[in-house]
Amino acid sequence: MRAWTLRRSGPPKVLELTDVPDPELGSGDVLIRVEAIGINYAEVLSRKGLYGWAPERPYVPGMEVAGRIEVIGPDVVGRSVGERVLCGMQYGGYAERVVVRANRALPAPDHFSMDEAAAFGVNFMTAWVALTEMARLRPDDRVAITAAAGGVGTAAVQIASAFGCDVVALAGSEEKLELTRSLGAAYTVNYRAPDFESSFDSITADRGLDVVLEVVGGDVFRACNARLANFGRLIVVGYAQLDYTKWNPFSWWRAWRDAPRIKVMDAAVASTGLLATHIGYLLPDEERLLGVWSALSDFVAAHDLRPIVGSTWAFEELPEAHRFMESRASTGKLVVRVGQGEDSP
Ligand SMILES: NC(=O)c1ccc[n+]([C@@H]2O[C@H](COP(=O)([O-])OP(=O)(O)OC[C@H]3O[C@@H](n4cnc5c(N)ncnc54)[C@H](OP(=O)(O)O)[C@@H]3O)[C@@H](O)[C@H]2O)c1
Structure with missing residues (x-):
């Protein structure tokens, strides 16, 4: 699969589009085919080498994606192939596929488009x-x-x-x-x-x-x-x-x-x-994560709130999205679309 890899810190051009092996699925995991990536300012700081929570380079950055479950790992119950999900992670999201623990693949709100789902979680x-x-x-x-x-x-x-x-x-x-x-x-x-x-x-x-x-x-x-x-x-x-x-x-x-x-x-x-x-700190604490998610989801539904998607970019343009965010010209969330990702609920 294709993924953006960070081998050294620097300007947006240090992000390299690479071919990497598909991530391996373990017990309790699901594999998600990514349709939209939410860009976060923390990833700009990581790229510049200024973010304490980033792993050692080289790595694939990316803290949130939305997509569909493509493969369900052993010991996972109650999930289905094709389910629309969103999830947050420390890194690895700038890729065509990601593997996460099934509990962390949160159901994308039905009335959100894939772009909105990728703009929502973080x-x-x-x-x-x-x-x-x-x-x-x-x-x-x-x-x-x-x-x-x-x-x-x-x-x-x-x-x-x-x-x-x-x-x-x-x-x-x-x-x-x-x-x-x-x-x-x-x-x-x-x-x-x-x-x-x-x-x-x-x-x-x-x-x-x-x-x-x-x-x-x-x-x-x-x-x-x-x-x-x-x-x-x-x-x-x-x-x-x-x-x-x-x-x-x-x-x-x-x-x-x-x-x-x-x-x-x-x-x-x-x-x-x-x-x-x-x-x-919510990521390793699944019970707390799900409690926060549930309270937030209820509030958002009750008040009919939606994430603001300010701009969308093709997967190949991802470094441009970084450049735009850094320029301070962006509003709302910057979303990178992967493949033909349909942007409808
Ligand atoms: N603690 C957490 O768990 C957590 C989670 C997510 C995000 N964050 C932080 O929350 C902030 C917002 O994140 P975001 O992803 O939503 O980004 P964002 O607000 O969409 O984009 C960054 C914004 O920061 C402002 N800014 C102020 N000084 C800047 C500078 N010197 N260079 C560039 N931008 C500058 C700009 O808005 P103006 O032009 O209006 O100033 C810019 O548009 C970031 O600091 C991020 O690290 C923290």
């Missing part, structure tokens, strides 16, 4: 765990979301709006903010505009932020933290502006300066909390 699970399990969202909370027009961001804006929260969406362009308003954001702030701090103040002067879902770092992290209300919770989910190279000590210093951090005594004085989460 982004919605991340936003859901951050907002509801970690920050314990309440309907009367005022919630700020950064990179709000991105994959995780559009999921978080929809979830928090559906909860009844007052959503403040922050992003890097007016076009992105427009998208977040269409998803329910009541207030928007462009953090790349020269008047960022004052326009943020005009929204938070009367009422601070009860919850912040933060994925950018640096000045954006600091500005959100400074505007937390008493008892506010800031949850770090990512650090998108992380960038450094081995040969440039100035870039190490910049990465250190912009890393999200707080002083505990400052948090004590303001009565605020800093939390952080990584969705990868």
